[in-house]
Amino acid sequence: MISSSKYASHLTFKLLLGFELCLICATGCADIVAYDLVKGGSQNLLAYNNPFRNAFASTDDTFQIHHLGNAPIGENLIDRSAAPPFDDNFGILQPSDPYPFFAAQDIDNSDNPNGSAEATWRFAIGGFDQLKLLIDIAAMGDFESGDRFSFDYALDGGVRQTLFDLNAETSLQQTYTLASGLTRVLNDPLAIDGRLLDNRLQTFQRSIDGTARELDLFFFGSQNGGEEVLAFRNIIVEGERLAPASSVPAPSTLGLIALPLLFWRRWRRYQDREALK
Numbered sequence: 616m617i618s619s620s621k622y623a624s625h626l627t628f629k630l631l632l633g634f635e636l637c638l639i640c641a642t643g644c645a646d647i648v649a650y651d652l653v654k655g656g657s658q659n660l661l662a663y664n665n666p667f668r669n670a671f672a673s674t675d676d677t678f679q680i681h682h683l684g685n686a687p688i689g690e691n692l693i694d695r696s697a698a699p700p701f702d703d704n705f706g707i708l709q710p711s712d713p714y715p716f717f718a719a720q721d722i723d724n725s726d727n728p729n730g731s732a733e734a735t736w737r738f739a740i741g742g743f744d745q746l747k748l749l750i751d752i753a754a755m756g757d758f759e760s761g762d763r764f765s766f767d768y769a770l771d772g773g774v775r776q777t778l779f780d781l782n783a784e785t786s787l788q789q790t791y792t793l794a795s796g797l798t799r800v801l802n803d804p805l806a807i808d809g810r811l812l813d814n815r816l817q818t819f820q821r822s823i824d825g826t827a828r829e830l831d832l833f834f835f836g837s838q839n840g841g842e843e844v845l846a847f848r849n850i851i852v853e854g855e856r857l858a859p860a861s862s863v864p865a866p867s868t869l870g871l872i873a874l875p876l877l878f879w880r881r882w883r884r885y886q887d888r889e890a891l892k
């Protein structure tokens with residue numbers, strides 16, 4: 616049973632947190648606009664196109680969405696170090712991982728001699744501005760300067776612009792920790808704007824200027840080794856809903872009375888986003 620003092624402090628914390636969120640939300644609080652690969656689900660995903668799905672004969676070559684247990688996948692993408700015989704020293708996803716993710720491994724292979732590949736997503740994003748794109752990305756391996764991945768975007772079929780460029784930091788090392796606790800230090804990790812990628816998923820986010828009906832996301836890879844792996848999921852577009860011109864209210868006493876209701880709605884949206892993860 617929770618003591619009355621604990622309950623009071625819990626309530627105070629929630630009230631303070633709520634008040635803080637209200638202050639933040641009063642200046643704009645993000646809504647979920649669209650997503651894919653979030654617990655296996657998608658929202659406002661108009662199209663997904665990947666000519667490289669099931670295009671490579673070797674299990675150790677891939678550029679596509681995987682769901683562990685549904686089809687073979689390269690062992691360098693899976694971290695089995697915490698289970699007998701405890702000798703795995705390379706991997707990203709846990710063998711019990713229940714949700715789909717996109718993986719890339721040795722794109723340069725006999726089925727794809729030019730060594731590059733691209734997949735695209737199209738999301739409906741109309742009615743929002745202050746857009747932001749978030750993706751959880753992980754990588755492990757000793758990459759080279761010739762290895763490159765990128766996420767680009769375009770609004771309503773316009774000019775393609777870089778969202779994230781992933782390049783090897785050829786003068787740095789990264790320490791990767793496996794589920795067993797084993798650590799491995801490898802040269803030349805991938806990085807985004809100097810932030811090193813890890814074999815655990817990290818969230819990268821960037822704002823997108825402008826408004827549009829559709830957002831195209833392009834994931835490009837050019838990479839050539841089996842001991843260089845990358846995975847990502849939780850592609851989320853956030854934004855602020857544009858108010859219809861006719862419904863923009865003038866400040867009034869009534870408006871002030873309605874503020875708590877607005878704050879409550881914002882709080883619920885915040886909770887919805889947290890529940891997605």
Ligand SMILES: [Ca+2]
Pocket residue numbers: 690691692693694695703704705706
């Ligand atoms: Ca492994």
Ligand SMILES: [Ca+2]
Pocket residue numbers: 757758759802803
């Ligand atoms: Ca290297």
Ligand SMILES: [Ca+2]
Pocket residue numbers: 757758759762838839840843
């Ligand atoms: Ca390479």
Ligand SMILES: [Ca+2]
Pocket residue numbers: 721722723724839840841
């Ligand atoms: Ca190769």
